[in-house]
Amino acid sequence: MRPVYLDYSATTPLDDRVFEAMVPYFRENFGNASSIHAFGRKARAALEESRETIARCINAPYEALVFTSGGTESDNYAVRGAGMAQAKKGRNHIIVSAVEHHAVLDTALDLRTKGFEVNCARVDETGTVDLDHLRSLANDRTALISVMHVNNEVGTIEPVREAADIAHAVGALFHTDAVQSFGKIPVNVEDLGADLLTLSAHKIYGPKGIGALYIKKGTIVEPLVTGGGQEGNRRAGTESVALAVGFAQAARIAVEFAERDSIHIRKLRHELREKLAGHRGIVFNGHPEKSIPHILSVSFDRTGIDGEALIIGMDLRGVAVTSGSACTSGTLEPSHVLLAMGRPEATARATIRFSLGRLTTSEEIETAAKALEEVVRAMKKR
Ligand SMILES: Cc1ncc(COP(=O)(O)O)c(C=O)c1O
Incomplete structure (x- = not known):
């Protein structure tokens, strides 16, 4: 059987069309996207084209998208990076929903050891975040509120826009983990009110090992990975052009269908x-x-x-x-x-x-x- x-x-299994799109970037087009010679320029063009394709799928300008190693890193980057940047402005309070993925939850809890206060917003019996509880927790010290778009265990769609409005009303940033919603229901950074939004490729028939973090223009986030100027100084390390090309192809197909x-x-x-x-x-x-x-x-x-x-x-x-x-x-x-x-x-x-x-x-x-x-x-x- x-x-x-x-x-x-x-x-998800890798889509054949995604695999085919990636192959040339493992072989003949193997250049480093930071090199200025022809090999590098070809890689750079493919990388930026991929960024543009994915950004278009979430209604974002392409320069707002930073490639990462996946959803876990993007969540870490959003929570830790925004938290640390906001702490410099005297905001050291983070609120996450009680049903977040561990990549968000554990990162927030780790920030407790760095002097942050962390609260979990309750959910009801359907797994939907309790907006009144969330509102009661938010204050003028709140740095970040993180509420996922779709829960990975039970599939509940969270009231993300309402949660974003609560964050913005107290001057906090809003992050949403859209790993389980992207390619399934519309993900539009403007409609959702997101300052930060997490994506991952391998949940949409793309390759493992690549994701992205949307960072709204003007949002200050401290980098997680340092040691190079890649990704506009926001994430050091040589980019995997092949994986980015695969991610873009997977995103295009997922959103279209x-x-x-x-x-x-x-x-x-x-x-x-x-x-x-x-x-x-x-x-x-x-x-x-x-x-x-x-x-x-x-x-x-x-x-x-x-x-x-x-x-x-x-x-x-x-x-x-x-x-x-x-x-x-x-x-x-x-x-x-x-x-x-x-x-x-x-x-x-x-x-x-x-x-x-x-x-x-x-x-x-x-x-x-x-x-x-x-x-x-x-x-x-x-
Ligand atoms: C909601 C959610 N966030 C984050 C992740 C982590 O993504 P990745 O496997 O790309 O690190 C997952 C994966 O299970 C997920 O379901």
């Missing part, structure tokens, strides 16, 4: 949901309407089902999914997202995230649903 991949939110892909994926998620609804104790995580169709997160409530065994059981049947837990030093910790949404620990542990993609088929959905039935049945026999 062919394995079934339903973990597209973790990463976002709506078509979403229709296909929404239909499949509906099929999966219908098939799973009969399980005893099953609950669906995330917002019932304000969510992307690509993610279906389910938990088993008060059934005694073990999350780790669920994932292993699915894997043994050839279905790749993710658990709602994070593996920290060998032990499975319940997800901070599900706990913040009010799920009990045992329920949070008994969670599966199915994430669907462009290549997912109805047959794969059928196989996954059957596999889950078998795994649950086998567990009950024990």
